[in-house]
Amino acid sequence: MKTAAIYTRVSSDQQKDKKTIGSQVDELLHFAQEQGYLVPEEYIFRDEGYSGAILVRPGLERVRDLSAEGQIQAVLIYSPDRLSRNYAYQVVLMDEFASCGTEVLFINSPKADTPEEALLLQFQGMIAEYERAIIKERSRRGKRFKAKSGVVSVLCGAPYGYNYIKKTDDTSAYYEINEQEASVVREMFRMYTEDFCGIGTVARKFTSEKIPTRKNIGKWERSVIWAMLRNPAYCGKACYGKTEHAERQRITKPLRAQGGFVAQSGCNREKPREEWIEIAVPAIISQETFDIAQERLKNNKLHSQRNTKVETLLQGMMVCSECGYSLYRTHTTTSAKKKIYYYRCFGSDAYRFEGVRKCNCKPIRQDYLDNIVWQQLVALLEEPKLIQREVEKRVEETKKASPVIKQKEIIVKQRTKLLQSMDKLLDAYQEGLITIVQLRKRMPDLQKRINTIDKELESLKNHELALDQRLQLLDAESFTSQLGLNVKQLDIKEKKKILRLLVKEVVVGDDIIDIKHSIPLKEAKNEKNSKSYQLCTRSNISVTK
Ligand SMILES: [Zn+2]
Numbered sequence: 265m266k267t268a269a270i271y272t273r274v275s276s277d278q279q280k281d282k283k284t285i286g287s288q289v290d291e292l293l294h295f296a297q298e299q300g301y302l303v304p305e306e307y308i309f310r311d312e313g314y315s316g317a318i319l320v321r322p323g324l325e326r327v328r329d330l331s332a333e334g335q336i337q338a339v340l341i342y343s344p345d346r347l348s349r350n351y352a353y354q355v356v357l358m359d360e361f362a363s364c365g366t367e368v369l370f371i372n373s374p375k376a377d378t379p380e381e382a383l384l385l386q387f388q389g390m391i392a393e394y395e396r397a398i399i400k401e402r403s404r405r406g407k408r409f410k411a412k413s414g415v416v417s418v419l420c421g422a423p424y425g426y427n428y429i430k431k432t433d434d435t436s437a438y439y440e441i442n443e444q445e446a447s448v449v450r451e452m453f454r455m456y457t458e459d460f461c462g463i464g465t466v467a468r469k470f471t472s473e474k475i476p477t478r479k480n481i482g483k484w485e486r487s488v489i490w491a492m493l494r495n496p497a498y499c500g501k502a503c504y505g506k507t508e509h510a511e512r513q514r515i516t517k518p519l520r521a522q523g524g525f526v527a528q529s530g531c532n533r534e535k536p537r538e539e540w541i542e543i544a545v546p547a548i549i550s551q552e553t554f555d556i557a558q559e560r561l562k563n564n565k566l567h568s569q570r571n572t573k574v575e576t577l578l579q580g581m582m583v584c585s586e587c588g589y590s591l592y593r594t595h596t597t598t599s600a601k602k603k604i605y606y607y608r609c610f611g612s613d614a615y616r617f618e619g620v621r622k623c624n625c626k627p628i629r630q631d632y633l634d635n636i637v638w639q640q641l642v643a644l645l646e647e648p649k650l651i652q653r654e655v656e657k658r659v660e661e662t663k664k665a666s667p668v669i670k671q672k673e674i675i676v677k678q679r680t681k682l683l684q685s686m687d688k689l690l691d692a693y694q695e696g697l698i699t700i701v702q703l704r705k706r707m708p709d710l711q712k713r714i715n716t717i718d719k720e721l722e723s724l725k726n727h728e729l730a731l732d733q734r735l736q737l738l739d740a741e742s743f744t745s746q747l748g749l750n751v752k753q754l755d756i757k758e759k760k761k762i763l764r765l766l767v768k769e770v771v772v773g774d775d776i777i778d779i780k781h782s783i784p785l786k787e788a789k790n791e792k793n794s795k796s797y798q799l800c801t802r803s804n805i806s807v808t809k
């Protein structure tokens with residue numbers, strides 16, 4: 265008859281649960297009988313109160329010894345997570361047992377009823393992840409195919425103006441015109457294409473007339489009107505695949521409020537119109553009306569105030585210190601028909617927030633502000649030492665934060681301690697407190713440990729060298745010389761380019777301007793999203809407005 269060992273384990277917090285050591289042993293003994301194994305009493309091992317996350321457990325050690333000595337042909341275990349909760353450890357142990365010719369038998373495959381039973385879960389997790397990826401890809405391809413064959417179910421519901429009719433056994437899903445909503449859509453297009461109303465006018469009119477929105481939020485946002493005017497579904501061509509996943513381009517106000525952290529690395533970006541897949545749906549407006557609307561949208565975009573022909577240095581780089589909204593460029597025209605440009609905080613526009621402005625900051629003259637910021641920048645460029653100093657500070661900080669350096673410090677401390685213990689041993693021997701035999705017995709062990717540490721230090725040194733090499737690329741002088749331009753004779757486009765290289769954003773407050781610098785790293789120069797580190801200098805200048 266073959267001999268087997270039984271291995272059981274419960275962690276301390278699980279003991280109150282039903283799966284006690286006792287019940288595990290009972291079941292395993294029964295199992296052994298069924299499988300025809302003999303289990304001597306002394307081959308039943310119980311690890312009580314041991315976590316599955318560590319391998320050093322007395323019972324487990326004994327089982328491994330028995331297996332290595334060839335005393336057992338099998339180990340019987342309740343479930344793989346009794347062996348270890350860590351998948352890597354499970355693999356190590358299973359390999360070890362297999363190499364000794366010991367079979368491992370589990371009563372239970374993992375059920376994950378309790379966290380403890382999450383056996384092989386990590387591995388299963390990997391498989392599940394792989395399967396999810398495959399399913400996602402299949403579903404994407406499937407949806408594309410369906411969209412191409414004109415099935416509306418691939419679209420997320422129906423837009424305002426339509427009801428989405430779910431598929432039945434006989435019919436597939438379809439859009440049905442919601443007459444009440446459709447009349448709102450028609451009125452929207454009519455106002456925009458015949459009365460030449462602006463989007464804001466349409467939004468205000470609908471809101472004041474209390475026309476319910478889809479979600480009945482009591483307010484028509486301009487962005488909603490804009491999106492509806494652009495939706496080709498209204499002229500009978502609902503579109504699938506309008507957007508794609510893309511890298512995030514800019515930091516929005518909510519993100520800035522969170523410190524510029526981006527939880528999601530990407531965002532959705534519109535794909536070119538010709539890549540959209542059209543699905544025929546009932547039309548609410550004519551193709552002609554839709555085309556006129558598109559033409560008007562295009563023209564408005566072209567002539568929008570934002571679409572400035574007069575470029576200014578700081579456009580899109582300023583943030584209000586009071587409310588966190590960005591500043592936009594605007595102008596007034598004097599009686600002499602002269603345009604005076606200002607930067608104005610979004611939060612200070614009452615019309616954007618139902619008549620109540622969020623911020624009381626005043627607009628600031630564009631030419632003054634541009635000039636001040638540019639002068640600061642020129643000063644910085646003319647003084648490479650200033651940049652160099654900041655770069656050195658960065659290097660220092662990077663080094664300090666490096667795990668390699670931290671680890672080195674710990675190891676060096678360990679080495680010193682070992683040397684001290686060797687000294688103490690020698691002292692003890694010299695003072696006759698220990699014999700030469702005792703000294704000989706203990707010294708080699710300490711020496712061995714020091715050798716190991718020396719080897720580790722050697723490998724860390726290599727890491728450190730690599731780090732140094734990387735940091736050397738951060739060289740300010742070469743950076744400034746690369747600009748190699750006479751900074752005083754640049755046109756606005758070049759100025760803008762340089763500014764965007766060196767400055768992250770400009771925080772504008774009532775009496776303070778805070779220029780947040782950034783500096784590009786050499787190693788990142790060829791990458792698309794070049795990394796930059798914020799410099800610590802801040803230029804605080806009083807500005808008269
Ligand atoms: Zn503001």
